[in-house]
Amino acid sequence: MQLLLKVVETGSLSAASRDLDIPIATVSRHLSELEAQLGARLLVRSSRRTMLTEAGEAYVASIRGILDLLRQAEQAAAGAYSEAKGAIYMTAPVVMGRTHIGPLIAEFLPMHPEVDVRLQLSDKVIPLVDKQLDLAIRIGHLPDSTLIASEVGSVRRVTCASPLYLARRGMPRVPDDLAVHDCVTFDNLATPEAWRFMEGGTTRSVPVRSRLVVSAAEAALDAAEAGLGITRLLSYQVGDAVRRGGLEIVLERYELPAWPVHVVYQGLQRMPRRLAAFLEFVTPRLRARLSEEASSFDRRVV
Structure with missing residues (x-):
């Protein structure tokens, strides 16, 4: 079952082979x-990618819950619910992870020597269930789930x-x-064609x-600081550059209305102690860091 999920996650047998x-x-x-045991074809394989059949999609939807229950049972047997131990798998936006989450993890780990953290940085929304992640930092309004x-x-x-750049080309009013x-x-x-504003x-x-046009916030930041043009980024991504005078708002x-930042996690019937300890540590500290950054940013802009 876990092997099948890895093939679905990576998109091919060869990619799953490399990952595992x-x-x-x-x-x-x-x-x-597995297909012979079930008496059903689960995958359609081509030279480019591997896709689930209709039967495969139904089977994968069912086994996700089974594997999660199995993982919880293994964690319980290992004492994961009585003490903080094991690995925490999480995701966060790239710059947010570097400027805020990384430093908080560095504070947390020495306090919990039996806990490890696997942090995946990406500006794309990574589904928690599909990727078997414990929690995520999300920016923006959340869909119902x-x-x-x-x-x-x-x-x-x-x-x-x-x-x-503004001295050379003028200030947009x-x-x-x-x-x-x-x-x-x-x-x-x-x-690339149009930006939205509030009027x-x-x-x-x-x-x-x-x-x-770039796919990473750091690249846009560097280009703007080098005088290549006007850019649009999130306040925490440009905070340092604005405070030291490298960029001007x-x-x-x-501006469009601000976006909320959330810590998101699955509603487990019983939460592993390591995850509970991490949430108890990170949530108030991240809230304080973002509040201080917003205040500092506003003071510098004014």
Whole structure:
């Protein structure tokens, strides 16, 4: 069952083989044995990728819960519910993980020598259940789900540029002024063709010319500081650069409403002690860090 989930997660037998460090022939043989045992074909294999059949999709949906119960049973047998021990698997946005979550983990681990943390940094939303993660840091409004969420703060979507660029090209006063400016777009936050702003209580899209489009916030930040153009990022991503004068906020009065930040985790019937200890430690401290950062950022902008 775990092997099948790994193939589904990675998209192919060869990728699963690499992740698990076992021969691809072994992966193929075990899956064939599973299909023979069930009397149903679970996977359709092509030269490019492996996909689930209809029967496979139903089977995978069922075994996720079974494997979770099995994992809880193993944890209980190992004392995971009576003492903090074992691994915590989590995900967070890249810059948030580097600036806030990493330092908190560094404080937490010495206090719990039997606990390990596996932190996956990504600006994409990684599903907790599909990837068997314990918790995530989410930015933005959350869809309805069975997950439990604790709000720890908020972040702004800010437009900024280097003083060097603004001295050379001029200060945009209204969003439409961006039509004559060079822009750097972080494609996880805005589209290359248009950025959204708040005017008169409603949002509107403003055409922009993206001279550079990047898939990482750090790349947009570096390009903007180098004077390549105006960029749009989240307040915590540009906080250091704004405070030291490397970037200047523009079009502040046209900002979109702030996004909430949540710590999200699965609603388990019985939470492992390691996860409970981590949440008890991280949640109030992350809330305090984000509050202090917002206050410091606002003071610097003013």
